[in-house]
Structure formats: structure tokens, C-alpha cells
Amino acid sequence: MEAQAIFDTLKGKFGDAVVELQSEGFSPAFVVVAPAAVKEVSRFLKEDPDLSFDVLMCLSGVDYKEKFAVAYHLHSLKHRHAIGLKVMLPRENPSLPTVDDVWPAANFQEREAFDLYGIVFEGSKDLRRILLPEDWEGHPLRKDYKYPDSYHGIKV
């Protein structure tokens, strides 16, 4: 199914929760979704027989300076088609529902986005830092991150 058809299907089902289709310069195109609706949209994308996006290829955090985003790349092994989901988040206290009960593989990637961007995935079964030490301060891939002078007495 083409990106425009997927977008129309989602728009017909979820209405205003589906904001726009970003197809210029993106392959696959991104469907921008409101943060509160991401779990319902994800479940529909996975379970609808015409869509059946059964693989979460990648979940990434993005820092656009004035806001954050989480980008999901989805693929369907059955239909051999792909789509992106994007959720825009405010700079202050970015949070959105987890999708780790839709695609269990989301857990590690959500932990990475939490670790490096400080994006909180509400309802996650295990939201801890995954790469950095547990007592690390701050989220290093944020563009306003200030490097510490030292960590446990070792110069950074």
C-alpha cells in the first residue's frame, strides 16, 4: 500500500489525531501523529490485515532544537511495504505512551531514546538507562547538553 493510501486510512479512522503526511524528502514517508494517540495508531497499523506492520525496524529520538520528536520506521513482511510514524513533543517534559506491548522490540530502543534524549515513555515495562551508567547526569544527545568536567574522578 502506498503512503498516501495508508495516511488516508489512518485519517479516516483516527481523525484529528493524525496530523499530516510528510512525503517530501522522506523514504518511506512519515505520518505525523499526536502523542496521545500513538499507541492506538500503532496497534491498528500492526493488527489491521491490510496494513499488518509487524516489524518495528527502528525507533529514534530527534532533537529539532525547539522541540523533540520520536520517529518510528515500520515494515510489513506480509505486504512488503513500509511507513514512518513521527510524534512531535514539546521541549519541556517530553513524554508519550510506550509501544512496547505492540512491538516488544521497542523496549530497548525506547530505553536508548530515554537515555540519550530524556524522552519518557509512559507505561513502559522497564524504562532505565541502557548505554550510560545509571548515575550519569543529563542526556548527552540533546543539543543543549553541557559536558561534565569529570565522571567518578576521571576527566571527561
Place this chain on the structure above:
Amino acid sequence: MSSDPAHTPPPAHGSAPPPGLGPEAQVMVGNADLFVNWARKSSLWYLLFATACCGIELMQAGASRYDMDRFGAVFRATPRQADLMLVAGTITHKMAERVKRLYDQMPEPKYVIAMGSCANTGGPFYKDSYCVVKGVDLIIPVDVYIPGCPPRPEALIDGIMKLQKIIMKRKNYGAKA
């Protein structure tokens, strides 16, 4: 009595062995430092420990083509039996505490070779990295630095031979300077 050792002239090299010993007996006289250092440099057991791509070269240097076993260097899977820590790869701040702990668990005398740019200085991660330790000598003392990204097995073997020269200069006995 002719068998009294005090009155027997020492046998010349290649002559009959001293009385009471078989024909295979030989006597070696030398200083103890030389012997101990020779034994240590000829059995440099290194810790089986690698954190990045330098570890691939380390494995290759230990395998049959380069065969570090020629120099008595074989790997040990525990720090308790290791004489040498080859820091092969990038050390992150999260890993740094584990490196220090492994080093502390090794028995004396112990040596460290920093292999490759990352272990020497942080290498490609020197600038703008929040997570990489800028040189393993910030954590543990280093005896030999091997440049390269990664160094070839020849360079690693050269580093081990440099370390053997350092070991041969070690003073274990006698008056301390």
C-alpha cells in the same frame, strides 16, 4: 682425601661432571635477577580482554600465523593468572571501573600495554565525546604504548618485545637504589 671438594680443582667445561652426579648434570652460575627476569619475560600471560576492534588484531596475533606463543605470551581467562593486561580498544567511562578492578585483581608484578589510539589517547573520540576515557593511563599505569588504529599484529609483537626489554632491566634483589 682426593674426593674433598675443597681440594679438587673445578672441572673444565665439557669434562666429567662432579662426583655423585650423573653425566647430564651441568652447573649454571649467574645473578638471580637475570634468571627471574628471564623467566618472567618468557611467560607473559596476558588477560583475555578486549573492548573494540583492536581485540580482533589481538586475537590474530595470538593465532597461528603470528603465534605470540613463541614469546611465551598466551592468554588467560582470569586476571588472577595474568601478568599482562593488553588494553585493546576503546575504554568508556562505564568500562573504566571494570578495567581498574581487573587490574587490581592481577598479581604483582603486572604490566600494562595500551594498544591502539583509543587506549593511548582516546583516538578518534578525543574531541567531542562524553563517554570515552581519553587514554587508559588516566586509570592505570601503562608500560608500553602501541600506536595504530588498529595496530597490526607485528606492531603488537614489537610492543611485547619492548616490554620484555623493560622486564629484563628490573631489579628484584639486592640493595634498592
